[in-house]
Amino acid sequence: MMDLQRVCELFLNHCSSAISLSEHTLRAYRGDLKHAQKFMGQQAELTSIKRESLRRYIGTMRNEQRLKESTIKRRVACLKLLFKWARQESMLKTNPFDTLNERIRLPKRLPRAIDSADARKLRKTATAPSGENGFDVHCKKTAVSLLLETGIRVGELSSIQIEDVSLADRCIKIHGKGNRQRFVYLLSPAAFETVSSFLAKRKHVDSQSSKLLVNEEGKQLTPPLVRQALRELGKSAGIARHITPHMLRHTCATQWLENGLDIRYVQKLLGHHSISTTEIYTHVSDQSLREALLRANGGR
Numbered sequence: 001m002m003d004l005q006r007v008c009e010l011f012l013n014h015c016s017s018a019i020s021l022s023e024h025t026l027r028a029y030r031g032d033l034k035h036a037q038k039f040m041g042q043q044a045e046l047t048s049i050k051r052e053s054l055r056r057y058i059g060t061m062r063n064e065q066r067l068k069e070s071t072i073k074r075r076v077a078c079l080k081l082l083f084k085w086a087r088q089e090s091m092l093k094t095n096p097f098d099t100l101n102e103r104i105r106l107p108k109r110l111p112r113a114i115d116s117a118d119a120r121k122l123r124k125t126a127t128a129p130s131g132e133n134g135f136d137v138h139c140k141k142t143a144v145s146l147l148l149e150t151g152i153r154v155g156e157l158s159s160i161q162i163e164d165v166s167l168a169d170r171c172i173k174i175h176g177k178g179n180r181q182r183f184v185y186l187l188s189p190a191a192f193e194t195v196s197s198f199l200a201k202r203k204h205v206d207s208q209s210s211k212l213l214v215n216e217e218g219k220q221l222t223p224p225l226v227r228q229a230l231r232e233l234g235k236s237a238g239i240a241r242h243i244t245p246h247m248l249r250h251t252c253a254t255q256w257l258e259n260g261l262d263i264r265y266v267q268k269l270l271g272h273h274s275i276s277t278t279e280i281y282t283h284v285s286d287q288s289l290r291e292a293l294l295r296a297n298g299g300r
Helices: 004-017 023-040 051-064 069-088 116-127 135-150 154-159 189-202 223-236 245-258 263-270 280-296
Strands: 171-175 181-185
Touching: 004 023, 004 069, 023 051, 023 069, 023 154, 051 069, 116 135, 116 189, 116 223, 116 245, 135 154, 135 171, 135 181, 135 189, 135 223, 135 245, 154 171, 154 223, 154 245, 181 263, 223 245, 245 263, 245 280
Parallel strands: none
Antiparallel strands: 171 181
């Protein structure tokens, strides 16, 4: 017999060591499992958690805590992985999820991107010479410039090592989800210059970290700090709306498809495991086409 808290610890260790999930994913799993433990009880025996327990948990999240369906779906998916692993490890004879008939429907929502005018403003601000503004400002501009140029995830951005950057080949090795590696490219002269000049300054920073993006104290630029930098630069660029790193990822994907890049190449650049994930951006492009036609026809 083993309690839920202990099983969660073992599962997270497995995710970290055996399948090498990113720290970002592990942090999310840890939070979701902690939420489930609070409801089920940390000392609850794993074998005592039945289908009805899971159904009550989902009902509580939906009806009492009023959580978004996307949050409920994510937390249930994490718990489902835990039970699947526990069954494989012979901690359970049966998996309660096998007979759980609970569908969580997400609203169909197209990914949000920023328009071309705002993208130009932000790109101009991010690639403008930092001058006397200091190393930290240059670091933030480099981070935002890379998001705009490559469409990488914010966690992938923070994980870039100095050795991953090849200025000679104008490319960066990205360590993506599922320990999959891919390359993204610095083809824009302005973005290349921003990264190149930052890398030259980075060599003089005294840091124990081998990460590319660190502040002048040598500390890593974490995802929350990247989001903060994006907010600051967005404000400096005169953009009123709130911009997130994922919106820049959506923007890159949409622009690539609208400019005729093969969807298989877009899939590879974004690091999607399945092309069906990439296909959602074709709907965004279709919507942009409809809006352009309406403008061309005077809004009729």
